[in-house]
Structure formats: C-alpha cells, structure tokens
Amino acid sequence: MSTTLDPTNIPAHIAIIMDGNGRWARAQGKDRLYGHWQGYRTLKQIVYAADEIGVRFLTVYGFSSENWNRPHDEVEGLMDLMIQAMKAEMDEMAEKGIQFRVSGRPSGLPNELVNVFHEAVRNTRGNPRITLNLAVNYGGRAEIVDAVREIVNAAKSGEIAPPLIDEAIISRHLYNPDIPDPDLLIRTAGEMRISNFLLWEAAYAEIWVTQTPWPDFSKDHLEAAITDYQKRIRKFGTVVE
Ligand code: IPE
Ligand code: IPE
Ligand code: MG
Numbered sequence: 153m154s155t156t157l158d159p160t161n162i163p164a165h166i167a168i169i170m171d172g173n174g175r176w177a178r179a180q181g182k183d184r185l186y187g188h189w190q191g192y193r194t195l196k197q198i199v200y201a202a203d204e205i206g207v208r209f210l211t212v213y214g215f216s217s218e219n220w221n222r223p224h225d226e227v228e229g230l231m232d233l234m235i236q237a238m239k240a241e242m243d244e245m246a247e248k249g250i251q252f253r254v255s256g257r258p259s260g261l262p263n264e265l266v267n268v269f270h271e272a273v274r275n276t277r278g279n280p281r282i283t284l285n286l287a288v289n290y291g292g293r294a295e296i297v298d299a300v301r302e303i304v305n306a307a308k309s310g311e312i313a314p315p316l317i318d319e320a321i322i323s324r325h326l327y328n329p330d331i332p333d334p335d336l337l338i339r340t341a342g343e344m345r346i347s348n349f350l351l352w353e354a355a356y357a358e359i360w361v362t363q364t365p366w367p368d369f370s371k372d373h374l375e376a377a378i379t380d381y382q383k384r385i386r387k388f389g390t391v392v393e
Contacts, residue, residue: 155375157205161382163335165209166202166374167357169349170195172341172365185229190367192237199250201371203282205378209331210284211255213349217291220260231262234288238268242275249281255327256290257298285328292351299325326352333357336381338374340366358384 170191177187195212202210215230245252252272269288302325306312312321323329334350337357344361346354360377362369385392 155372155379157375157378158382159206162206163358163378163381164207165211165332165334165336166207166377167211167213167334167337167350167354168198169213169337169339169343169347170366170369171339171343171347173367175341176365176367184226185233187365187367188230188233192233194367194369196241197371198369198374199282199284200248201374203250205374207282209334210282211287211331211334211350212284213287213290213347215256215288215290216348217257217289217294218348220289231265235262235265235268238265238272242268242272245272245284246275246279249279250276251279251281251283252276253283253285253328253331255285255287255295257294258289261289283331285331287349290327290349292346292348295326296322296352298327322352336360336377338362338377340364340369340373356386356388358386 173187173191174184175187176190177184199210214234219230220227242252252269252275254269254273258266258269265288269286299322303312303317303321307314307317333353333355334357337346337350337354337359339346339359339361342361342363350357358381360380362373362377364373
C-alpha cells in the first residue's frame with residue numbers, strides 16, 4: 153500500500169497502546185515473551201517510520217502500572233527485555249538524533265533499568281529528531297496522583313495559591329510537561345479501551361483501533377492511521393460547519 157499523506161496535517165504527537173503481543177505469540181504456539189521480543193522489533197521500525205513521516209513525538213505504552221499483576225516470569229522477562237533493548241539501542245538513538253524520554257514511576261523498576269533510562273535521556277537530550285517517550289510502570293491515574301502531590305506541596309510552601317490552580321498547572325506537573333497532548337491514539341489488537349493510558353493528555357485525541365496485533369504492525373498501518381486522522385474533523389467542543 154502506498155499512501156499520500158498531507159504533509160501540512162501530520163499529527164505532531166502519536167500515542168500507541170502496543171497490544172496483542174501475547175495473542176500473536178500464542179497463535180503460533182510460542183510463549184508470550186516471544187511476542188514481546190517481536191514487539192520490540194516492531195517498535196524500532198515504527199519509531200524510524202514515524203520520524204520519516206514527520207511525527208515529532210511518539211509515546212508508547214510499554215508496561216502499565218497494572219501489568220505487575222501478570223505472572224512473575226512474564227514481568228521479569230519484560231524488565232530484562234527493556235534493559236537489553238535500551239543497551240542495544242541507546243547509542244543508535246543518540247547518533248540518529250532521536251530524543252528519548254520515559255513516563256511513569258521509577259519506583260519498583262529494577263535499578264539497572266532506571267539507570268539505562270537515565271543514561272538514554274541524558275545522552276539524547278535536545279536532539280532534533282522524533283522524541284520517543286516510553287511509558288513504563290505508567291498509569292494515567294498514578295500520573296495525576298503524582299501531579300496532585302507536587303501541587304499540594306507547592307501550595308503548602310506558598311508557591312501556588314489554591315484558587316489559581318487550573319488545567320495548565322496540572323499539565324505542567326505531569327511526567328513530561330514539554331510534550332504536547334497526543335493528536336492521535338492508536339491501539340492494536342482490537343480492544344476498544346484505553347487501559348489507564350494518558351487519561352489527562354488524551355482528552356481530545358483522535359482514536360484509531362486496528363485488529364492487527366502489535367508484532368504485525370507496520371509502516372503501512374501507521375500511514376493508514378494517519379490517512380484516517382487526516383479525514384477527521386477535530387471540533388474540540390465547538391461547532392464546525
Ligand atoms: C501488550 O501485549 C504488551 C504489554 C502489555 C506488555 P499483551 O502482552 O497485552 O498481549 P495480549 O493482549 O495478551 O495479546
Ligand atoms: C495495555 O495493554 C498496556 C500496554 C500495552 C503496555 P494491556 O494488555 O495490559 O491492557 P488490558 O489488560 O487489555 O486492558
Ligand atoms: Mg494485552
């Protein structure tokens with residue numbers, strides 16, 4: 153498939169719920185971790201494809217705050233996968249000018265993973281190409297709780313007057329306040345739910361769901377999602393005639 157995208161209407165920020173790794177693996181008689189490793193390969197392709205298309209920010213759901221409830225072996229395998237993937241990709245991301253970010257609570261993650269995350273963020277800071285924001289130990293509700301805690305502390309110390317607390321102040325206390333809200337939210341593998349992803353930020357995101365599981369997602373699917381996005385009329389609550 154070859155699509156012609158309108159270069160003046162590329163979503164600046166795409167968020168992806170990369171779902172279906174487990175079902176994809178099971179369908180071919182492999183274990184779930186095999187699906188996660190394939191999902192990592194897909195992610196690499198999609199980061200570079202999105203950058204080529206002109207997308208500025210890509211936030212991907214790697215591990216939710218609820219995913220700790222999975223079997224111990226799968227959780228451990230995912231942590232190990234992320235450590236290995238970060239070590240393998242860090243230099244290339246820096247060389248290719250990609251910026252790396254993380255959204256989520258560091259507490260509970262293996263120290264080694266937190267360290268490679270910090271190193272990658274540091275080594276790619278200010279880079280000119282796409283920003284890859286990896287949501288790990290991320291929950292939309294937890295992110296809002298963390299913002300509320302910071303704001304309450306600021307109010308207690310007199311930095312913020314409670315009557316002046318508004319949406320902009322809450323946005324500024326989220327994990328990556330300099331990343332704009334997502335324009336397009338993609339979910340693979342067919343589920344029609346947001347599973348605690350970007351609850352605040354996705355208030356007006358356009359949603360696109362494909363049945364394709366994440367390991368089979370390709371640049372063609374990404375272009376199909378953007379083509380569809382370009383047909384949407386974003387109204388933000390107003391009347392558009
Ligand atoms: C998404 O794939 C990846 C993570 C949640 C880490 P799943 O592992 O949820 O795959 P399914 O939904 O069970 O097929
Ligand atoms: C959302 O997928 C989390 C990630 C993709 C990392 P899940 O597979 O965990 O979501 P549910 O359980 O189907 O809602
Ligand atoms: Mg799933």
